[in-house]
Amino acid sequence: MTAVLQVEALDGGYGKLTVFRGVSLAVARDQTLGLLGANGAGKTTLLKTIAGALPSTKGRVLLDGRDVTRMPAYLRARAGIGLVPEGRHILATLSVRDNLALTRAIEGHRPDLPPFEHRVAEVYAMFPRLAERASQLGGSLSGGEQQMLAIARALLLKPRVLMLDEPTQGLAPIIVQSLAVTLAGLKGRFAMIVVEQNKAFLEQLADRILQVRSGTLVAADGRPATDN
Amino acid sequence: MNLFTQSVISGLMTGAVYTFLGIGLVLVYRTARILNLAHGETFAITGVAAALLAGAGLPLGAALGLAILISLAFATGLHRFVLRPRAEWPAGTLILITLGAAFVVRGVLILLAGTDPLSFPVMFEGPPVRFAGGAMPLQGIALVVLGFGVSAGVGIFLAATRAGKQLLAAAENPYAAELLGVNVERARITAYAIGGLLGALAGVLLIPLIAVDFQSGLAMTLRGFIAAAISGMSPVGVLFSGLGLGLFEAMVGAYLGALYQDPVMFCVLILVALWQSRNIRFGGSRRA
Amino acid sequence: MRKFALARPAALAAAAVLLAPAATPAAAQEVWRIGEVAPLSGPAATVGTRLNKVTKMWVEEANAKGGIAGRKIELTTCNDENKPEKAVACARDMIEKGAVIIFGNALTASLRAIQPLVKSGPILLIPSPNVVPGADTYGFQVSPSDVDITEAIAEFLKANKIDKIGMVAATDASGEVGVASARKVFGDEKIELRLARIDLRATDASTQLARVAGSDIKVVYSSYTGGGAITVVKSFKNLGLAQPLIVSYGNISDAFVQLVKDVKPPRLLGTGVAGIVPEIVKDPGDRARSQAFLEAYAKRYAERPDMINLLGKAAVDVAEAILKTPNPKDYPAVKTFLESTPIPSVHTQRFSAKSHVGLDASSVIIVELKGETWVKADPVK
Ligand SMILES: Nc1ncnc2c1ncn2[C@@H]1O[C@H](COP(=O)(O)OP(=O)(O)OP(=O)(O)O)[C@@H](O)[C@H]1O
Numbered sequence: 049m050t051a052v053l054q055v056e057a058l059d060g061g062y063g064k065l066t067v068f069r070g071v072s073l074a075v076a077r078d079q080t081l082g083l084l085g086a087n088g089a090g091k092t093t094l095l096k097t098i099a100g101a102l103p104s105t106k107g108r109v110l111l112d113g114r115d116v117t118r119m120p121a122y123l124r125a126r127a128g129i130g131l132v133p134e135g136r137h138i139l140a141t142l143s144v145r146d147n148l149a150l151t152r153a154i155e156g157h158r159p160d161l162p163p164f165e166h167r168v169a170e171v172y173a174m175f176p177r178l179a180e181r182a183s184q185l186g187g188s189l190s191g192g193e194q195q196m197l198a199i200a201r202a203l204l205l206k207p208r209v210l211m212l213d214e215p216t217q218g219l220a221p222i223i224v225q226s227l228a229v230t231l232a233g234l235k236g237r238f239a240m241i242v243v244e245q246n247k248a249f250l251e252q253l254a255d256r257i258l259q260v261r262s263g264t265l266v267a268a269d270g271r272p273a274t275d276n
Numbered sequence: 277m278n279l280f281t282q283s284v285i286s287g288l289m290t291g292a293v294y295t296f297l298g299i300g301l302v303l304v305y306r307t308a309r310i311l312n313l314a315h316g317e318t319f320a321i322t323g324v325a326a327a328l329l330a331g332a333g334l335p336l337g338a339a340l341g342l343a344i345l346i347s348l349a350f351a352t353g354l355h356r357f358v359l360r361p362r363a364e365w366p367a368g369t370l371i372l373i374t375l376g377a378a379f380v381v382r383g384v385l386i387l388l389a390g391t392d393p394l395s396f397p398v399m400f401e402g403p404p405v406r407f408a409g410g411a412m413p414l415q416g417i418a419l420v421v422l423g424f425g426v427s428a429g430v431g432i433f434l435a436a437t438r439a440g441k442q443l444l445a446a447a448e449n450p451y452a453a454e455l456l457g458v459n460v461e462r463a464r465i466t467a468y469a470i471g472g473l474l475g476a477l478a479g480v481l482l483i484p485l486i487a488v489d490f491q492s493g494l495a496m497t498l499r500g501f502i503a504a505a506i507s508g509m510s511p512v513g514v515l516f517s518g519l520g521l522g523l524f525e526a527m528v529g530a531y532l533g534a535l536y537q538d539p540v541m542f543c544v545l546i547l548v549a550l551w552q553s554r555n556i557r558f559g560g561s562r563r564a
Numbered sequence: 565m566r567k568f569a570l571a572r573p574a575a576l577a578a579a580a581v582l583l584a585p586a587a588t589p590a591a592a593q594e595v596w597r598i599g600e601v602a603p604l605s606g607p608a609a610t611v612g613t614r615l616n617k618v619t620k621m622w623v624e625e626a627n628a629k630g631g632i633a634g635r636k637i638e639l640t641t642c643n644d645e646n647k648p649e650k651a652v653a654c655a656r657d658m659i660e661k662g663a664v665i666i667f668g669n670a671l672t673a674s675l676r677a678i679q680p681l682v683k684s685g686p687i688l689l690i691p692s693p694n695v696v697p698g699a700d701t702y703g704f705q706v707s708p709s710d711v712d713i714t715e716a717i718a719e720f721l722k723a724n725k726i727d728k729i730g731m732v733a734a735t736d737a738s739g740e741v742g743v744a745s746a747r748k749v750f751g752d753e754k755i756e757l758r759l760a761r762i763d764l765r766a767t768d769a770s771t772q773l774a775r776v777a778g779s780d781i782k783v784v785y786s787s788y789t790g791g792g793a794i795t796v797v798k799s800f801k802n803l804g805l806a807q808p809l810i811v812s813y814g815n816i817s818d819a820f821v822q823l824v825k826d827v828k829p830p831r832l833l834g835t836g837v838a839g840i841v842p843e844i845v846k847d848p849g850d851r852a853r854s855q856a857f858l859e860a861y862a863k864r865y866a867e868r869p870d871m872i873n874l875l876g877k878a879a880v881d882v883a884e885a886i887l888k889t890p891n892p893k894d895y896p897a898v899k900t901f902l903e904s905t906p907i908p909s910v911h912t913q914r915f916s917a918k919s920h921v922g923l924d925a926s927s928v929i930i931v932e933l934k935g936e937t938w939v940k941a942d943p944v945k
């Protein structure tokens with residue numbers, strides 16, 4: 049198996065506070081990795097660090113075998129690391145369309161990009177609600193619509209690996225179900241890491257599930273994870 | 277001579293200055309979330325540098341060009357070397373740092389140029405244009421046209437171009453912006469550079485009509501701030517607030533007398549503040 | 565309690581005895597403590613620094629010659645930033661430290677604030693025309709008063725058969741003084757006054773000028789000093805106005821000439837004391853002293869002195885005369901001395917028991933900028 053994303057013995061946290069230690073994992077292109085963990089275990093911190101929004105203090109992050117450990121977040125995004133962040137982070141004062149158009153920053157940095165209009169049409173096909181609300185301000189969307197927009201934005205980055213941080217948070221069960229279907233449909237197009245509290249949701253989606261327990265990765269059954 | 281026409285002309289020129297300075301403040305505030313109290317220093321630096329360089333025998337065009345570059349270097353340097361390394365500090369502290377930077381500039385300008393006012397020749401020479409009983413210098417026309425034109429350009433840039441929206445996104449939520457591939461750092465430095473350029477342009481156009489000295493900077497920041505605040509920190513709104521302020525100031529000065537200018541102006545400011553706070557009181561969430 | 569009260573004078577005497585031996589041998593090193601309150605930063609810095617240059621030059625020269633009456637001068641210059649409350653703090657500190665003379669090298673509001681502090685001395689020398697000290701105070705004004713200056717303008721208008729004047733004045737305290745003088749003097753002389761005020765921070769003066777400089781107005785007067793005056797001159801030019809423009813004495817400087825040389829109106833006039841153009845000073849002694857000062861200053865600072873420097877010179881000459889009196893610390897005696905003795909300077913200062921203003925309208929002239937120098941003004945056609 050050739051891993052799209054490979055994390056080697058990574059340490060990270062906030063300033064002097066180390067939140068996770070010695071995390072190693074690898075995800076192949078057609079694989080979906082699920083991460084479970086209690087509140088405060090360090091899941092969000094780990095994803096942010098992989099995305100480059102937080103600095104790591106030890107270890108490496110490789111994308112398609114290329115070391116991106118020192119790369120700033122915006123370049124990692126352009127290189128294909130997409131993160132749907134916890135809390136969605138929709139730009140409230142920009143329209144839905146403008147939220148999506150921000151991802152055009154990757155143009156010129158990726159080969160074989162179809163024109164933006166085609167790419168947008170594709171995500172609108174996946175989330176018709178967004179097409180209907182294209183000129184509405186991001187801040188005026190419902191929680192579910194915001195989650196769609198956050199995922200749509202990440203998809204427009206043409207990710208090599210897509211990370212989703214608690215995508216079901218605050219969504220009604222019926223919407224959670226349709227989200228699971230949508231994400232299942234994306235499987236195989238790129239590598240995915242999904243962080244969830246909702247175990248059933250993860251089991252439906254993930255090929256493998258690991259647990260984050262006070263900053264280290266363990267297998268779902270509690271044994272130390274030997275991921276690669 | 278017609279007092280009304282002349283008041284309109286004077287108001288347009290004053291309004292252009294308000295707008296020029298206001299839009300730079302808005303831009304930096306919207307992208308870097310900092311009220312840059314050293315913004316007006318770009319005006320003073322450009323003026324003093326241009327006067328000294330032209331006085332040293334450099335052709336006017338070269339002196340102005342060089343002065344604008346110096347001002348740009350100051351604006352971007354302030355961000356890159358002073359503010360960015362302290363990005364995690366509370367906003368209030370950063371504002372104080374910009375005020376400190378303004379005073380440092382004052383000191384440097386005193387050392388370089390002394391306390392006497394300085395000036396340099398106009399770019400647009402010729403007799404004033406006369407119409408409807410008023411007279412307007414060519415440089416004044418340039419000030420008004422460029423002041424409102426460039427500011428409108430910046431407003432359009434922010435509201436309608438991809439780079440402009442990246443700037444707005446970087447301001448509203450830098451984390452989200454960088455996850456979407458936006459170079460937040462470059463957006464910020466662009467904002468400071470545009471702000472510096474506008475302050476410098478205001479200096480190049482206005483100073484030949486007045487004079488500049490080491491303390492012109494804060495006075496200009498204040499003007500810009502009033503216009504920016506009335507507009508609710510809106511890049512398009514500042515165009516109208518600047519124009520309105522200029523005309524209002526000129527009319528009050530002409531028909532009520534300059535002694536009433538400040539009291540009337542502050543009453544208007546308070547009314548505007550009350551009107552804006554109405555949105556907050558009634559639960560609206562108008563963004564600044 | 566009573567015992568303690570009795571003991572007090574004794575204790576003081578003892579202290580005096582203890583201190584005396586230390587004081588006597590040091591007498592040779594005793595100095596004249598002189599204070600100077602001047603705005604060295606802020607909007608009025610131009611005025612403060614120009615006066616300060618003359619004070620410093622005087623102290624340097626006097627100390628190089630071994631001081632005055634055997635004592636060197638120790639000058640303390642305190643920057644009041646043109647803020648009255650700072651000026652008061654400055655002056656209070658100087659008085660506490662035993663200053664014998666205070667140079668009030670500050671602007672109107674600051675001077676008014678420190679005047680009450682010298683109710684019983686030391687002598688306060690005032691080179692500003694705007695603050696006229698009462699004859700019962702220890703303040704002495706070494707310049708003509710603003711009324712004197714306005715009278716000289718009125719004289720000039722009458723000599724040219726002009727009965728209307730347009731005037732632009734700032735909205736600050738100095739502007740207030742100028743307006744009051746103008747109302748009084750022009751009113752007395754039956755000269756019609758058309759007045760507009762202008763904010764100190766204004767970036768355009770064209771509406772003010774449009775109001776006061778109609779085609780029936782033959783002369784316009786700007787009482788404005790400092791940077792704002794340039795805005796007035798430039799707006800004047802931009803409106804294409806053709807009348808002669810009279811600017812305030814504070815603008816009769818090289819710096820100002822440099823600033824307006826490309827934009828000056830057809831005729832730029834100014835108020836000033838005659839010493840700025842020594843050739844026309846009638847008194848030979850005054851003429852020689854003005855000439856000598858202009859040269860000495862130009863040599864020391866490599867720049868042409870201006871009106872403000874000249875008034876500073878008047879102040880230091882009076883100070884020197886005070887230090888040469890038998891006991892400069894006997895303020896009532898100094899006051900009587902000044903009120904009865906003309907003090908030679910760039911213009912001989914004549915104070916009296918009735919007036920503490922050393923000069924009058926006869927020392928004021930209307931000058932005109934020709935090329936880059938100020939000469940006596942030509943008539944207005
Ligand atoms: N900005 C921060 N500065 C310092 N510590 C932080 C910061 N953000 C989070 N932490 C701490 O880091 C630890 C891990 O937080 P993190 O958000 O990664 O947890 P999580 O596993 O995502 O939890 P949850 O399930 O609640 O989202 C927590 O103890 C938290 O208090």
Ligand SMILES: [Mg+2]
Pocket residue numbers: 091092093134213
């Ligand atoms: Mg989390």
